[in-house]
Amino acid sequence: MEPDVWLLLTEIMLRMSNGVPRIRIEFGTGETFLHFEPAMRFLDHVRTLAAAKGIEVEALIVTNGTVCTADQLRTCLQKKISLCFSIDGPAAEHDFFRKFPDGGSSHGVTLKNWRRYREMVAGARDGTRCTVTSVVAGCARLMDVARFWREQGVERFRVAPVEPSRHLGSLASRASDVWRAQYLTDLETLAFAEAKRLRGSDPEREFRGPLDILDAWRQLNAPSSYRPCNAGHSTIAAGADGILYPCQGFVGFPELGIGDVSSGVRRDKIEAFRLERMRLGRACNGCWARFLCGGGCSAGDPKSGMVLDKPGGCEFSRAHAEIAIGSFQCWRDGAVPGGGAGK
Numbered sequence: 001m002e003p004d005v006w007l008l009l010t011e012i013m014l015r016m017s018n019g020v021p022r023i024r025i026e027f028g029t030g031e032t033f034l035h036f037e038p039a040m041r042f043l044d045h046v047r048t049l050a051a052a053k054g055i056e057v058e059a060l061i062v063t064n065g066t067v068c069t070a071d072q073l074r075t076c077l078q079k080k081i082s083l084c085f086s087i088d089g090p091a092a093e094h095d096f097f098r099k100f101p102d103g104g105s106s107h108g109v110t111l112k113n114w115r116r117y118r119e120m121v122a123g124a125r126d127g128t129r130c131t132v133t134s135v136v137a138g139c140a141r142l143m144d145v146a147r148f149w150r151e152q153g154v155e156r157f158r159v160a161p162v163e164p165s166r167h168l169g170s171l172a173s174r175a176s177d178v179w180r181a182q183y184l185t186d187l188e189t190l191a192f193a194e195a196k197r198l199r200g201s202d203p204e205r206e207f208r209g210p211l212d213i214l215d216a217w218r219q220l221n222a223p224s225s226y227r228p229c230n231a232g233h234s235t236i237a238a239g240a241d242g243i244l245y246p247c248q249g250f251v252g253f254p255e256l257g258i259g260d261v262s263s264g265v266r267r268d269k270i271e272a273f274r275l276e277r278m279r280l281g282r283a284c285n286g287c288w289a290r291f292l293c294g295g296g297c298s299a300g301d302p303k304s305g306m307v308l309d310k311p312g313g314c315e316f317s318r319a320h321a322e323i324a325i326g327s328f329q330c331w332r333d334g335a336v337p338g339g340g341a342g343k
């Protein structure tokens, strides 16, 4: 993103953040460490102007961890930037998607940089974090990924099965059905094992495993559990070309943009997006999973416009919700519903 774009973007962000104590910037959709200096200039600029308005700016970079240098990592620590490394478990699984262009493994270098930053933030008391997220695909099993993170001393990790529309193309979509089924079997095993281990303990302090399960337990434990998607409300995404989107899922599809950094968010576009989102959401009326699913993601397949159910998405969400509810009840009451792995 060029300075003429991010200067305007800063103005829009601060105008839209009037009265809030804190905003969060997430650098993603591309490798930020390839454009590190300009990204830092942008962040410094936003923070300086935000501080004058009493707004704190949290920052997160999602990275594949292959190109960051030790100096850049030290700068991140200094600037209190949290990093989330995309590492898909053991080398063979990770390299399924993440080989270097010459075919070489990227696992070693990614792991080295993740460890380096993990050590750096270990003593930080200011909330700077070093986290991981994994995609499960190909020959990988969620159990292998979970074991890998346990061996690395990581208690909690984000994880998801690979999405056919984003990474695989139509050729592999049949295989992805099998991967999803395997993923859910493993998720069930992990969730129930954790529910049993934690009976009588506080998951907030002691949970180990996929964060999506802990998030679902939190929602089930909350007085009001419905939390719809934030796209186009508290979330706005900006492409490097200055086009604004309701969320990062639409970046790169200008026809789904809601404005640009020169003219700001267009009221007609954002209202049209929210209306369309509401219209799509009517399909969720009567669905028992809606309080956990949050009404699905409308950016699952942006090539097709706004769609609620990417191929098989609702089936997956309902199966996920079933595992979350069953394992939550198992943790809370010791209830063990019939059938299924890991109970």
Ligand code: SF4
Binding pocket: 283, 284, 287, 288, 289, 290, 291, 293, 294, 295, 296, 297, 308, 309, 313, 314, 315, 317, 318
């Ligand atoms: S599972 Fe599908 S229908 Fe049910 S709430 Fe989620 S998106 Fe809506």
